[in-house]
Amino acid sequence: MAMAAGEIEQLIKAAIPDAEVTITDLAGDGDHYAARVVSRSFAGLNRIKQHQLVYAALGGRVGGELHALQLQTALPETEKAK
Amino acid sequence: MTDAATPDAQTRIADIVKGHDIVLFMKGTALFPQCGFSSRAIAILDRLGANYETVDVLQDPEIRQGIKEYSDWPTVPQLYVRGEFVGGSDIMMEMFESGELQQLLGADAG
Numbered sequence: 558m559a560m561a562a563g564e565i566e567q568l569i570k571a572a573i574p575d576a577e578v579t580i581t582d583l584a585g586d587g588d589h590y591a592a593r594v595v596s597r598s599f600a601g602l603n604r605i606k607q608h609q610l611v612y613a614a615l616g617g618r619v620g621g622e623l624h625a626l627q628l629q630t631a632l633p634e635t636e637k638a639k
Numbered sequence: 640m641t642d643a644a645t646p647d648a649q650t651r652i653a654d655i656v657k658g659h660d661i662v663l664f665m666k667g668t669a670l671f672p673q674c675g676f677s678s679r680a681i682a683i684l685d686r687l688g689a690n691y692e693t694v695d696v697l698q699d700p701e702i703r704q705g706i707k708e709y710s711d712w713p714t715v716p717q718l719y720v721r722g723e724f725v726g727g728s729d730i731m732m733e734m735f736e737s738g739e740l741q742q743l744l745g746a747d748a749g
Contacts, residue, residue: 604726604730605712605726605730608712608727608730609711612713620713621713625675629729629733
């Protein structure tokens, strides 16, 4: 059931190449993670669409083998200023 | 028939979403949430004094599967306000902290 943090990061980066990914293992059990994803590809998307991009990158694992992924998405600071 | 949601479940979900100003699809009930994320969503709504309905997806496998397809969102809880999908507990928390959720619920909070 559990996934390694590195595997989550790899999957996200495979789909969103410029993503800066920070993974925190919340419970130390390999099943409850928090991810912060920063990418230019979120520009112009609302939060729902941003999260859906990350969920899509993880290919249906969220809600399945990955029970809990606390997710935070953001644009790079340089993009926000524009 | 398969495990996938039937049109019937989608219709039932649409009726629920359109029938209530604020509705939270969750695991468990407002009094006894069965998951930390659902518990967090309830805590936010209560903090805002919102007048909301809840649907316990654990009581209905068709709704549990169907709600994920309805919103193209893989997890529960899911918040809907005036017929629109708002997000899961992470988005609720971000919007709560920024004050957006208060604004969104404002007209309905009671």
